[in-house]
Amino acid sequence: xxxxxxxxxxxxxxxxxxxxxxxxxxxxxxxxxxxxxxxxxxxxxxxxxxxxxxxxxxxxxxxxxxxxxxxxxxxxxxxxxxxxxxxxxxxxxxxxxxxxxxxxxxxxxxxxxxxxxxxxxxxxxxxxxxxxxxxxxxxxxxxxxxxxxxx
Numbered sequence: 001x002x003x004x005x006x007x008x009x010x011x012x013x014x015x016x017x018x019x020x021x022x023x024x025x026x027x028x029x030x031x032x033x034x035x036x037x038x039x040x041x042x043x044x045x046x047x048x049x050x051x052x053x054x055x056x057x058x059x060x061x062x063x064x065x066x067x068x069x070x071x072x073x074x075x076x077x078x079x080x081x082x083x084x085x086x087x088x089x090x091x092x093x094x095x096x097x098x099x100x101x102x103x104x105x106x107x108x109x110x111x112x113x114x115x116x117x118x119x120x121x122x123x124x125x126x127x128x129x130x131x132x133x134x135x136x137x138x139x140x141x142x143x144x145x146x147x148x149x150x151x
Contacts, residue, residue: 005063005096007103010046010053013039016062017055023088031120035065035084044069050080050111054103056087056096063091066100068107071116073140080112080147101131108147116141 010017013036024032038044046053046067056064064087071081082104087097108115117133119125119142129135133143 004058005094005099006057007054007099008057010055010065016060017065019088020062020065020086024086027089029086029120031084032086035067035086050108052104052107053084054100054107056091056100058091063088064096064100066097066104068104068112068115070112071140074116078111078113080108080115081141082115082117097127098131101128105145105147112147114144114146116144118142 017036021032021036035044044067046069048070051067051069053065053067055062064085066085067083069081069083070077071079073081082101085097085100085104087100105115116136116138117128118140119128125135125142128143131145133145136142136144138144
């Protein structure tokens with residue numbers, strides 16, 4: 001990841017996030033639209049225990065985002081869900097997405113034992129496999145990873 005990228009917990013999706021929304025929409029990535037809609041409606045603000053929404057900033061430019069929630073599709077509160085991981089096309093293949101995911105997984109400590117997600121494309125599925133996620137055949141998830149605290 002470029003040295004000038006900083007990961008920061010987001011408490012708002014203001015004007016700096018607009019390029020992410022536009023980039024996602026131009027590529028037909030529906031989950032980016034949902035991130036903004038759910039934030040604006042209050043349906044999901046990543047503000048419950050163990051939850052986080054991180055932004056990858058390059059100076060004053062937000063170039064990536066990723067979130068972690070308690071998995072709403074699981075009855076077990078020890079299951080987290082990785083959501084809305086998106087990096088501007090111009091900033092991909094620089095390690096930003098990987099760094100966002102690894103940091104979000106560290107944020108799970110003490111909250112979740114397992115993190116699940118739904119990959120929206122074969123490329124996304126391959127990305128998550130490289131990061132240690134396993135394929136799963138659950139109705140609400142395509143990939144899962146056990147989360148263990150650092151020794």
